[in-house]
Every structure is written in C-alpha cells, then in structure tokens.
Amino acid sequence: MDPIDAELALAEVRARRDQVVTSTLVPSWFWPATGALMLLFVGAVESAVPWLVATGSVLYALGLSALILAVVRHSRVQVRNSLLGLRGALAIAAFTVGLVAAGLAVAFTLDAFGAPLPATLGCVPVALALAFGGPRLMAHLRRVMLSRPLADAR
Amino acid sequence: MTGVEPRFDDLIHAPTRLSLVSLLTAAEWADFKFLREQTGLSDSALSKQLTTLEDAGYIDIRKSFVGKRPRTSARLTPAGRQAFAAHVAALQQIVARSGLEVTP
Numbered sequence: 644m645d646p647i648d649a650e651l652a653l654a655e656v657r658a659r660r661d662q663v664v665t666s667t668l669v670p671s672w673f674w675p676a677t678g679a680l681m682l683l684f685v686g687a688v689e690s691a692v693p694w695l696v697a698t699g700s701v702l703y704a705l706g707l708s709a710l711i712l713a714v715v716r717h718s719r720v721q722v723r724n725s726l727l728g729l730r731g732a733l734a735i736a737a738f739t740v741g742l743v744a745a746g747l748a749v750a751f752t753l754d755a756f757g758a759p760l761p762a763t764l765g766c767v768p769v770a771l772a773l774a775f776g777g778p779r780l781m782a783h784l785r786r787v788m789l790s791r792p793l794a795d796a797r
Numbered sequence: 798m799t800g801v802e803p804r805f806d807d808l809i810h811a812p813t814r815l816s817l818v819s820l821l822t823a824a825e826w827a828d829f830k831f832l833r834e835q836t837g838l839s840d841s842a843l844s845k846q847l848t849t850l851e852d853a854g855y856i857d858i859r860k861s862f863v864g865k866r867p868r869t870s871a872r873l874t875p876a877g878r879q880a881f882a883a884h885v886a887a888l889q890q891i892v893a894r895s896g897l898e899v900t901p
Contacts, residue, residue: 649888649889653885663820664823719827720828726823
C-alpha cells in the first residue's frame with residue numbers, strides 16, 4: 644500500500660474521532676444558563692420569603708431538568724470513557740471543587756464582614772466562573788481526548 | 798499501539814467502513830442518525846455497511862426506545878476494536894517504513 648494512502652487513512656481516523664469528541668461536549672449555552680439558574684435559586688432561598696423560596700426552588704428544579712434534558716436529547720453518541728480517562732475526570736473534579744470552594748470562601752468572607760445577601764453575592768463569581776470556565780473546561784477535555792492513541796484494542 | 802500485532806484489514810479499509818469504524822472506535826455507542834449525518838450516507842447505504850460490519854462480528858446493532866421513539870444504535874465489539882487497532886497499527890507501520898512521521 645502507498646504510504647500516502649496510509650497517511651490519508653490515518654488522517655480520516657483522526658478526523659472522525661474529532662467529530663465524535665466535538666459532538667459530545669456540553670454546548671456553550673449550558674454553562675451561563677446553569678449559572679443564572681443557580682444564582683436565582685440561591686437568591687430566592689436567601690430572601691427567606693416563603694413564596695419566593697418555593698417559586699425559586701420549583702423554577703430551579705424545572706429549569707435544571709429542562710437544561711439536562713435538552714443536552715441528553717441532543718446526544719446521539721456517547722464518547723468512549725477511556726478517552727476521557729483519569730486526566731479528564733480529575734479536570735472535571737478540580738473544576739467542580741474549585742467552584743464550590745470559591746463560592747463558599749466568598750460567601751463566608753462577606754458574611755463575616757456583615758454584607759447583605761452573602762450567599763447570593765458569593766454565588767455571583769461562581770456563576771461567572773461557570774459561564775466562562777465551562778467552555779474552557781470543554782476545550783481542555785477535547786484536547787485531552789484527542790491526545791489519546793488513535794486506536795485501543797481494549 | 799504497543800501489544801497490537803499490525804494486520805491490514807480489507808473489510809475495515811473500504812472508505813465508508815473506515816469512516817464508520819473510526820467514528821465507533823471513539824464512542825461507547827453511536828446513534829444511527831449520528832452515523833448517517835456524519836458520513837453523509839443514505840439510510841440504505843448505511844444499513845448495508847453496518848450489516849457487513851455486523852456479519853463480520855465487528856459491531857453490535859441495538860434497537861431500543863427513547864420514550865416512544867425507536868432508536869437504532871451501533872457499537873464496536875471487542876473483536877471489532879481489536880481488528881481496528883491492528884489495522885491502525887498496520888497503517889502506522891506502512892507510514893513509518895516510508896520514513897514519514899507517524900502520529901500516535
């Protein structure tokens with residue numbers, strides 16, 4: 644076989660893997676939408692007004708369910724778990740833990756200084772980090788997955 | 798590609814099947830519609846290629862329901878994964894022997 648043809652075939656394999664990986668990433672709109680919902684929910688709970696807490700909770704549950712459902716229904720392929728691997732899982736865990744830690748740190752600091760609505764204000768940087776960091780996390784995961792060997796016999 | 802004996806596979810190497818198996822090797826499973834959209838094949842052409850791969854024992858075709866909608870999906874079998882890994886190793890070997898740079 645001509646080596647150029649073999650290289651073209653390998654390029655095809657790489658391109659197709661890229662298609663699968665790209666199509667399985669969480670869409671960019673999901674992140675700011677989740678951040679906004681979270682902010683509304685925390686604001687509603689912190690208001691301590693019963694009808695606002697109830698309405699906020701229901702809207703949060705419905706909104707989050709709708710977002711997740713939209714992503715899942717759109718999904719027509721599931722990327723291979725081994726492509727994500729430990730590196731990808733650690734990146735997701737670090738992103739999540741970082742957001743929670745940052746949110747709690749800001750909220751407790753604001754509370755210590757007697758600021759009004761500390762939880763809601765603490766949630767603002769978290770929502771922003773979700774909106775801007777989510778797509779960056781996806782870009783990182785894409786790089787991780789595409790760095791794996793082309794084929795795995797296991 | 799350590800541990801995989803290179804073996805050129807004519808069945809996989811046919812252009813449309815190479816595309817299909819390349820898509821499936823990156824996936825746990827893939828929906829029929831996804832495969833059709835990505836490859837640009839017609840329903841009948843895609844079915845024919847998938848059946849060929851299934852007959853060779855390289856893929857499993859699964860029919861299920863999402864809500865009330867039927868969904869057909871496909872995934873590589875362990876034998877298919879092994880054959881594809883050996884095929885990629887063979888392609889990489891051909892490229893390496895020619896002195897071209899091989900991407901892992």
